[in-house]
Amino acid sequence: MLKSGDHVIFSSVTYIAVYRLFNELLNSKFHIETTIVDTSDLNAVRKAIKPNTKLIHIETPGNPTLTISDIKAIAEIAHKNGALLSVDNTFASPFNQRPIELGADFSVESLTKYINGHGDAMGGAIIGKKKYLDIIRTQLQINLGGTISPFNAWLIMRGAVTLALRMKQHNENALTVAQYLQTVNGVSFVAYPGLESHPNHNIAKAQMFPGFGGMISFGIKADHDTHNRFISHLKVITPAVSLGHDESLIVFIGENDERQYLYPDEFHNGFFRFSVGIEDIEDIIEDLKQAFEKENLL
Numbered sequence: 001m002l003k004s005g006d007h008v009i010f011s012s013v014t015y016i017a018v019y020r021l022f023n024e025l026l027n028s029k030f031h032i033e034t035t036i037v038d039t040s041d042l043n044a045v046r047k048a049i050k051p052n053t054k055l056i057h058i059e060t061p062g063n064p065t066l067t068i069s070d071i072k073a074i075a076e077i078a079h080k081n082g083a084l085l086s087v088d089n090t091f092a093s094p095f096n097q098r099p100i101e102l103g104a105d106f107s108v109e110s111l112t113k114y115i116n117g118h119g120d121a122m123g124g125a126i127i128g129k130k131k132y133l134d135i136i137r138t139q140l141q142i143n144l145g146g147t148i149s150p151f152n153a154w155l156i157m158r159g160a161v162t163l164a165l166r167m168k169q170h171n172e173n174a175l176t177v178a179q180y181l182q183t184v185n186g187v188s189f190v191a192y193p194g195l196e197s198h199p200n201h202n203i204a205k206a207q208m209f210p211g212f213g214g215m216i217s218f219g220i221k222a223d224h225d226t227h228n229r230f231i232s233h234l235k236v237i238t239p240a241v242s243l244g245h246d247e248s249l250i251v252f253i254g255e256n257d258e259r260q261y262l263y264p265d266e267f268h269n270g271f272f273r274f275s276v277g278i279e280d281i282e283d284i285i286e287d288l289k290q291a292f293e294k295e296n297l298l
Contacts, residue, residue, distance in 0.1 A: 022057070
């Protein structure tokens with residue numbers, strides 16, 4: 001959808017491969033101008049618009065800080081200025097949030113995550129109007145070979161059958177875990193859109209329904225090594241970099257993350273990104289509790 005000389009605005013908090021695509025590849029190879037914006041700030045989005053702006057890309061909730069951007073308002077800004085809006089909807093899943101119904105032109109889903117739900121297949125999807133998808137099919141699928149394998153497609157369709165059931169449990173478990181983490185003395189912050197303490201909780205409540213997803217980020221009052229030891233104590237929760245699986249997964253994102261400068265201050269000392277699974281909620285909380293106890297963080 002873009003050509004040399006065009007301008008793109010993108011969220012300051014995005015999946016790392018998207019960050020590299022917009023921040024590096026499009027600039028250096030294709031001479032497409034890009035601007036990083038905190039898209040939770042509508043005034044910042046408006047100020048970033050240029051005559052050659054053709055696309056705004058947002059991720060909400062954002063990976064990994066759970067930043068919330070107002071899809072409907074940004075769609076209005078984009079369309080008023082002749083630009084398209086794409087939304088990475090992976091953290092929410094289409095069960096909790098439907099960007100196109102809120103005015104977006106594209107909804108992007110990592111099928112690997114919640115839609116598959118079992119951590120055993122890789123795929124992605126772009127949802128939008130046929131006139132745009134025909135261009136994408138021709139240029140991406142035919143010319144560049146960006147197509148999913150039949151076996152991965154079969155696995156994802158198998159997993160998608162239980163999406164609604166799984167998401168209900170992810171939503172319920174994550175909210176309970178987030179509320180529990182707020183009570184732990186050794187926890188420095190909890191980022192979850194379902195908490196009233198989240199700075200954009202009201203926007204999340206308006207555009208995410210019936211729940212707020214299974215992703216939480218939180219920090220502990222400890223040094224780098226203690227973060228790693230905490231993870232090593234976990235028995236039910238698995239240390240892994242993916243998300244959206246049936247089992248709970250956690251990863252420590254350290255101070256050397258290349259996007260650290262874009263994160264809120266509380267994230268700068270390292271933090272955990274926690275994909276809350278569908279296990280029994282008592283098992284998840286007991287696992288966290290025993291790990292906190294071993295590091296004297298309760």
